[in-house]
Amino acid sequence: MNPVTTNDWARSLAKQASPSPADWLAKLRQQADEQLDNLPLPRRKLEAWRYSRVDALLKQQFLPVVRAPDCSSLRPPDSSSPCALVFVDGWFSKTLSRIDGLPEGVTLRSVHQALNDADEQLRLHLGKIANSGENLFTALNTAMINDGLFLHIPAGVHLAEPIEVFYLNSAADQALLAQPRNLLVLDDKAEATVIEHFLGGDGRGYFHNNLTEIRLHDNASLSHYRIQDESSSAWHLSNLYLQQGEKSHYHGITLSFGGKWARTDYRTDFSGPEADCELRGLYVVGDDQLSDFHLDIHHNQPACNSREQFKGLLYGKGRAVFDGRILVDQIAQLTDAQLTNDNLMLTRNAEVDTKPQLEIYADDVKCSHGTTVGQLDPQQIFYLRSRGIEETAATHMLCQGYAQEIIEHIHLDSLREQALKRLQDTLEKLPE
Structure with missing residues (x-):
């Protein structure tokens, strides 16, 4: 393939999307499809991609998975949770999943099924939190929305048991593009725990382009754990868009072990005061691996707290990138925000690029940031x-x-x- 100079790579993939089952979704996908023509390629000249080279990714020929694959040869993952949802190549597998014991009023299903059922909550929230025009990969996911996790918990409902979600690869000979699109909505005072496992067989090359939108209404609370353990030949990209209402609480931990190239982006906005956001992460990176974390925490409401703590463990010729930014608007007085990134280098050939940032326009705040790199x-x-x-x-x-x-x-x-x-x-x- 010739060097990539236009967005033909993304456009050619988007053209293979399956038809949309809903008019409103068709408009959302069409808007994102048009944005693919105008979005810049993620090159080193762009600050957000300065340390994350994607040239090799853009030269790959991936086959989009536009329909549910055959899962007959796969076994359900081990899970003790009453609700364990399995997605294969980005598509929900009913035969490998189980959904038991949910309280009345809770919606837990695939996005594809919710579209067919004309779910009103899905229509109200899908695509409203994520900005499809932000980068090429977000637009590509939006232009091809087919399936993913949809969770809606009504006001005051507390889920006693965690929900586990497994993303598997079918180990097809063709390099596949899987693009699950997730939406989690917790109404006032709702509580839940969600665990996501990203898994892949050794030696299988594929691209997992995951996008998750999370809406926490007032006083809602979500514990969100993510374990990325993809194939050593896989490309993994996760974009998480989080919007928090008044006095809501988000507790998120991401552990990154696998993947040839793995990047996770968090974008947090507050829609009400006195909300708390905790983000923590651990990345373990070895030979022929890149692990990349980007945080964009926007304090645009007063008296909100955020804690970001990320640690890296690097060995061999492993490479890591950490780019964390906290923006505090003038209106966001009484903000308390702390950001740290520590890296332990086990070999001299390992490399890390770390850039914590504070941008403060309020005068009554408690904010700090720092980074360490050592042996x-x-x-x-x-x-x-x-x-x-x-x-x-x-x-x-x-x-x-x-x-x-x-x-x-x-x-x-x-x-x-x-x-x-x-x-x-x-x-x-x-x-x-």
Whole structure:
């Protein structure tokens, strides 16, 4: 393929979208399709893509998945949750999923099914939080909306059990483009926990272009855990758009282990005062891997709090990018915002580009940001070895202690143990 100079790559993919089952969705998709002609390519000249090269991605030939694939050869993932939804190549699989024990009034289904049922909540909220004109990949997802997760919890309803969502790859010979589009809406004083698992078989190349819109109304609370463990040949992009009402609370943790190229973007806006947003993340990056996190936290209401804490563990020739921005408008007095990014480099060939930013236009605020890049302390290694602990085991212990500061914020015991096990498995494979 010739070097990419136009958006023909995205346009050619968008043309393969399946017909829309609703007129309002057709208009939304058409608008995004037209934006593909005007949006700039994500090149290094754009600040948001300065450290995230996508030239190799744009040279790939992906086949969009425009209908539900055959899942007969796949087994349901292990899950103890009464509600476990499985998406294969971005499409909901009824045979691999189960939805049990939901309180009356709660809607949990696929976006495709909700479109066929003409769900009013879906029409009111889908496409209203995400800005499809923001970048090429957001517009591409919007132009091809077909399926994804749709969750609506009415006012005052608390879900006692977590909802688990699994994104699987069908391991097809063709490099596929999967684009689930998710919408989570929690009405006043509603509460829920959602766990997302992004999984892929080894050696399979595909592009997972995920977009999630979250609307938390006043006093709503959402705990949101995401574990990205894609194939080592996969391209993964997640865009999360979060809008929080008055006194709402969002508790989000993302753990990134897999993928050849993995990027997660968070965009948070407050639509009411006294809301809280907690974002934490851990990325473990090795040879032939890039992990990239971008945060854009917009404080546009008074007395809102945000906490962003991200840690990286890099080894081999792994590369990471962290770009975190907190914007505080003049109206957002009494804002309390804290942003930190720490990186532990286990080898000299690892690389990280980190750029925390504060942009403040209010005068009565408590805001801070900081970043660190360092190596293991030789004195700590020496201390553990002097206690009879072999050097490799000492290194693993210190790395686990470093990463555990993020993992311990997972409120679910089983998920916390699963995350620690995944971290230990990675550490055991490190070259000595």
